[in-house]
Amino acid sequence: MAATTHWSPLADLLADAGSATTLLRLVPVVLLGGGLLVYIIARTALFIKDYMRISRALAKIPTAPGSLPLLGNVIPMITCVRRNIGAWDLMEEWLDNTGPIVKFSILGTQGVVFRDPSALKRVFQTGYKMYEKDLDVSYRPFLPILGSGLVTADGALWQKQRMLMGPALRVDVLDDIVTIAKKAVDRLCEKLAHHAGKGQSVNIEEEFRLLTLQVIGEAVLSMAPEECDRVFPSLYLPVMNEANHRVLRPYRMYLPTPEWFRFRTRMSQLNEYLIDLFRRRWESRQRLGRQKPADILDRIMEAIEESGAKWDAALETQLCYEIKTFLLAGHETSAAMLTWSTFELAMNEKATNKVQAGAPGGCGRVVLRVVSEAEAAFGLRSEKEANRRNVDEMIFTLAVLKEALRKYSVVPVVTRKLVRGSGAADDPVGVLGHPLPKGIMVACHLQGTHRLYEAPDEFRPERFMPEGEYDSFDDAIRAYMFVPFIQGPRNCLGQHLALLEARVVLSLLHKRFKFRVVDGDKVTRMPTVIPVGPTGGLNVVLEQRTDAQAKSCWDPPFLPVRAWWVRVGTHRGDLASRVRQRQLAHGRGGAMLGRRQAGITSRTYECDLHFMALSHAATSEGVAALVVAAKPPRYPNTVT
Template sequence: MLGLPPSISEPVESVVRLVNSYLQPFVDVDDSSLIPIATVAVVASFTSFVVGYIGNQKRLDFVLRGFPTPPRNIFLGHIPRFINGAWEFIGESAKKFNFKNFRVYIFGFPLIVLTDPTSLKRVLHTNFRNYKKDRLTYNQFLCILGKGIVTSEGDEWKRQRLLISAVMRVDILEEVAESAVVAADRLTTKMIQQTKENPEFEFDMAEEFRCLTLQVIGGALLSMTPDESDKVFPSLYLPIVTEANKRTYNPFRALYPTLTNLEFHRAKVGLNGFLKDFIRRRWIEASEKKAKEAANKEVTTEEKPKERFRRKHKDILEKILFAIDECPSSMVDQLCDEVKTFLLAGHETSSTMLTWAIFECVKNRDVFAKVREEVDELFKNGMPNFDAAKDGLQYTLAVLKETLRMYSVVPVVTRQCVETDKFEGFEIPSGVRVVIPMYVVHNRPDIWGDPENFRPDRFLPTADGKDPDIDPFAWIPFINGPRNCLGQHFSLLESKIVLGLLIRRFDMVLSPKQTAEKHPFIIPWGPKDGMLIKMKPRQGIPMADS
């Protein structure tokens, strides 16, 4: 047709036939001469679109020629490969290109996949202001994240970062450690009771850790008891997260008139209402406490804002409330978003990390034995002081870090280039999205040697007490750079205490049907069918330390 190449002429001919067959029943015989005119108009528009689309593809191919790409469909890009397993496809492509930076396509839109630590440093650190968060990747989670620190940009992000970083000082970790021990004691009691009733009972540790980490963050953030946490969050918070994960891969779910969507809406309204009422009550309490302190001259009028964080507060929320001077409805909305962000970031990744860590410990009996030996020593005289808990359990901490390397519970993050960036001979045009596949970087043989083996010793301090020699942009579960995770020390401290205490108190056996198969799409990247483990209480060991 008209000398056009087959890639264009064949779709155009199909459109001509389709338009003719569609218009024929609606046109009188006397007006049949209008059919060719209408057909020409439709075909011309379609052809213009196709030619423009393909032309844009060729332009992008030329600009991005420094990034190799797997073979793709000109219209669909690599969508068929993504549907069959997005993470596996990116991993296979990375190996094919020898872990060099490459590109993939969703329809006609390119995504630059960066697997080189030097390039990652450019995007996450040295030029991070030019790479904003990609809204599309967390759009379905905006009902939780809102306008919190994860989604904010520019000056608003700086303001929130300063406020939250001041709150997440070392002193808050003491409360985290206490909450972790209480939660571990509570789970221990539940397991002992269940094993008395049925010694062969298999606990789904993925669900147990999910509830436990919600209890810990609920206690440290809002001073909620475990019972209060269990009463509120499973019914209001967890349905939102579950549905948001499903909508990430099928956004049209939001349009279906289903009971699931009604439950999703009910949970959103209920969670927001509960948290906003809670924040208003706590603001009144904080205001009264500040007024009382001022009256008692415990706080002088010359007190600097940073000094407000140095006083002992009962939880993270109270620290924030003491740092602000007023709390109008807009601030209540903002704090509601921050609290929901803490809940999401504070328990999802921690629970998934614990799930895979206990899986590896039970599989690798030498690792299990070393963790038990270490925690037995730390707790031999009962609950240790905070400094001993914070600085101890170094091997258990290494187990958690190796778990984050091997399983990469958050497998990818994305950024969007603001202004065209040129580095190392590459050019990333404005508007193009960048994919950072942590699980690929964490499994590069040229960096880790034997990435398929679970070796916590990679992360142990050297003989002279120095940190192991690991490129900070080769291990990035918490993202390095100015936008790193503020709660990483919170998560690791909580997790090493919980993991250590459970291994100290129980002998464990994996269910015969348990596999390491990961869920195909839910993030954090946990096991597809839970984590079934049989627990047997260890004799002669205290079952509570709080």
């Protein structure tokens, strides 16, 4: 018997109610999906509008080769590593082949790159308030380390942090750096002595990284070298390495890989270590009262106390960012600078002899030799303690370091973002005659600027000696022809500390050891990491330098005549009264001494009287002109 279906109004009512409930449940989903779609459409429309605005403003600027729709130049910038060159080297090729300013894009972000010093001056000096740090692209991988510290901060926050950190790097801190660096290089030399003369290779780049961390760790936090070696290689250096990997592989910032978890863990442990150190130091200061600052952290805390700021979690976090900024800026660039300087000195024995004996070589027809920089500062045989004044006098060693920074451009490119204005051309002055629009990335190609010198591939420390090539540039652009530490209001706060430390380390190492680079002709620049060091480090073989070898550097073979030694003492009066003219001329000629400024730092000069030359000696206190007019001497060298 067939089943009879009965119509039920109640069943229909229940079915309708179920459908209505289902529809009501779908309403939030539909609204959310619709809102998201509207947001995506709006954002896309704004992106297209902004992209077209920037494109129109940049229409007259030549485009970098290899640009693709949407992707832009990202593929050539990634694949150039196969040619063992970095993205910054590719940009240099663009500038060489296309023009002084080139536009490019990276996944929709449009930018321009240039190297002209007048353009750098616009970005770093005259228009610096319009050009802020590019946190969206260049600095993003390093934000967990740097946070809102001095390097990444802008505007009022940057000014506040600069005022807080600036006094911490006063003159007395620089005096301390000499002693700290001397102790660090003593420890390194003791370590290297075990390998010297045995044919064993040492990765000197890695040793420089550890040394510079020890120096900055003691200078900033009064950390013992053993503590630095325990903490930083296990926490800080792996974090830095991962951040460097993320520059060309940004997906590593988001994918939950084992490296991602290790990065977070180490970052957290480093922050906890630093904050615990801050708290203990702050409590000690509150308990013991005001005392003489022992390090940079003490000076920062002193400034915090004077400002009346309240010690809280936010201040701890900000201070943590600042100290990590000091660590990053205080050791990476210094280690790379020392590595490349050692490489060049090892490959150029003549230059090594000059550093070891403190002789700068020739400037044009003038032979100006600063005798015994390392020996004058620290002693020839039994070394003595030196102060900052002694190290300031090592002008040729400083020239070597500057030339290494120029030739190898350890920071090859710096980016900014134009953020001010509201018109089609938000920077109407722009660079190189091209107005620039708001939102554009500006790549300042420091490496390209450093190659605007004569014979840029040659290592010539004399460029940075008085009356050298650097001095020959026009006054308006000279400061922007050498920009390893940037220029303008946002220049590197620790540059003087870095150069002071490096002079101590480089001079003492080459006073005590001779270096030979393993496979020196195969050394190349790392194409993926900034600061740029040698690929795979720098392996060297060492030999201890004897007193006889050191003394042999004192009598260079290229002087056409025997030279006389003239000591010019510190004096702010008549310079002529400081030199015994009768001994200088030895009764066979006249001597006239003049000066441009009264401040003269004590230094020994070797004057080649044969040239009857005008020599200029740059000092920390002024520039003195020494005019020597005499007949070629007929007598042995006379020291006065």
